[in-house]
Amino acid sequence: MAVRIHQMTDSDSAFCSSVPSSEDAGLQAASDARLVDEARRGDTESFGQLVLRYERRVIRVIRRFMPDDQMAQDLTQEAFLRAYERLEQFDPSRRFGPWLFRIAVNLTYDHLRRVKRRGKWALFSETGQDRTPDPATLDPRVHLDLSQEVQMVLADVPEAYRTVLILRDLEGFSTSEVAAVTERSEATIRWRLAEARRMFREAWDRRERSFEEMPADESSAAER
Amino acid sequence: MNHLLRKGRCPVKCSDARHLIHLSVGDDNLPDEEQALGEHLHTCSDCRAYNAGMVDAMQLLHDLRNSTIVTSDRSVWRSVIGRIKDRRSFARTSRQPQREFHGGVVALCALSLVLAFVTIVQNLPVNDSPFASVPDGSMNVSAPTIPASRVQPQVVRGTFQLNPDGTYRLLFEPSANRNAVSSITPEAIPTGNDQVHF
Numbered sequence: 491m492a493v494r495i496h497q498m499t500d501s502d503s504a505f506c507s508s509v510p511s512s513e514d515a516g517l518q519a520a521s522d523a524r525l526v527d528e529a530r531r532g533d534t535e536s537f538g539q540l541v542l543r544y545e546r547r548v549i550r551v552i553r554r555f556m557p558d559d560q561m562a563q564d565l566t567q568e569a570f571l572r573a574y575e576r577l578e579q580f581d582p583s584r585r586f587g588p589w590l591f592r593i594a595v596n597l598t599y600d601h602l603r604r605v606k607r608r609g610k611w612a613l614f615s616e617t618g619q620d621r622t623p624d625p626a627t628l629d630p631r632v633h634l635d636l637s638q639e640v641q642m643v644l645a646d647v648p649e650a651y652r653t654v655l656i657l658r659d660l661e662g663f664s665t666s667e668v669a670a671v672t673e674r675s676e677a678t679i680r681w682r683l684a685e686a687r688r689m690f691r692e693a694w695d696r697r698e699r700s701f702e703e704m705p706a707d708e709s710s711a712a713e714r
Numbered sequence: 715m716n717h718l719l720r721k722g723r724c725p726v727k728c729s730d731a732r733h734l735i736h737l738s739v740g741d742d743n744l745p746d747e748e749q750a751l752g753e754h755l756h757t758c759s760d761c762r763a764y765n766a767g768m769v770d771a772m773q774l775l776h777d778l779r780n781s782t783i784v785t786s787d788r789s790v791w792r793s794v795i796g797r798i799k800d801r802r803s804f805a806r807t808s809r810q811p812q813r814e815f816h817g818g819v820v821a822l823c824a825l826s827l828v829l830a831f832v833t834i835v836q837n838l839p840v841n842d843s844p845f846a847s848v849p850d851g852s853m854n855v856s857a858p859t860i861p862a863s864r865v866q867p868q869v870v871r872g873t874f875q876l877n878p879d880g881t882y883r884l885l886f887e888p889s890a891n892r893n894a895v896s897s898i899t900p901e902a903i904p905t906g907n908d909q910v911h912f
Contacts, residue, residue: 534795534798538791538795541789541790541791541794542789542791545789545790545791549790563790566790567790567793567794567797570790570791570794571794571797571798571801574794574798575801636774636777636778637777637778637781640774640775640777640778641778655775658740658742659740659772659775659776659779660775660778660779661779662779665742680737680742683736683737683740683742684733684736684737684742685736687736687739687740687768687771687772688732688736690771690775691767691768691771694771694774695767
């Protein structure tokens, strides 16, 4: 299977997978509206064009929430399928991009919550001995690279704040675009962004402190 | 935050400055906010140290942002269109048994309505006319119970015929509306073929 490597650049500021300028963004929105209108009348090829336009970006956004590429592909498919089924309910005066990304983000969180619930059930079904960590791999985080470490710290940030942080700081959405995706005001987004960055920084500092304390813990455990 | 800045050169508190720092590291501050923050950082070493820590934390995110993401080259459109077609065909096949069920239900409802209608009609009271069928040219003169407001003045033509017992017999023309007749008083009895208003 061919593999595409996508490098995120600072110029990727629009929703779609291509890189239009601000003038092109207006034209983009107009053509999106035309394609949506044709898709609502039953033209699946028009919807196909929307898929091709947005799929790369949607996959990338979902991948920010989870590392599994196959699951991200599945969720992307599900997001487009759900968007197609809900086209009748879509308000044509709104932009298609933010609406699509909202569906994708909600689906991603639904999946993550299901996985978390399954994990909790598995925890309760195990005996107490099974739950204790293996001393041979006391801290598996030692073997993670920096991006994986950052991803793990991001997972500690609450959902509503994590969404804003990912969309703004990792995907380069503007505050107005983030507001459109999350259906909140720009003032709320700015406030959440400030709080999200504070939470990320505190979570990162905690992790760094626990990492620094580990050699002392390991040596004391060995002496015992 | 803006209400403090609008008041003029109001000193920014450290708590407010930290909020501005969180926005500044992502270039999300407004120009006047950025200026106020700059003035505060010029005087507060604690906030300068905090700002440096935030810049380092944001650099981590920027590095992650610029990192490569490996994804499959295959478009999801083929899978999406396949699933759309599958769902359409499933919806079509699952609809057919429901159609038969609905037809039977509609037929039952229609039959019930017809039976109810027939029953109601059959049980309606028969309305006996106060006027017995009489041959043309004569009629009884008992008064029907017609409300005064519904009585329409009508001119009818007829002939009064004196009976042997002293009563009068009114002979109407065949086209006259007998149902519109009210009681005839002796004063109203004309002679001959004069018109009678009722």
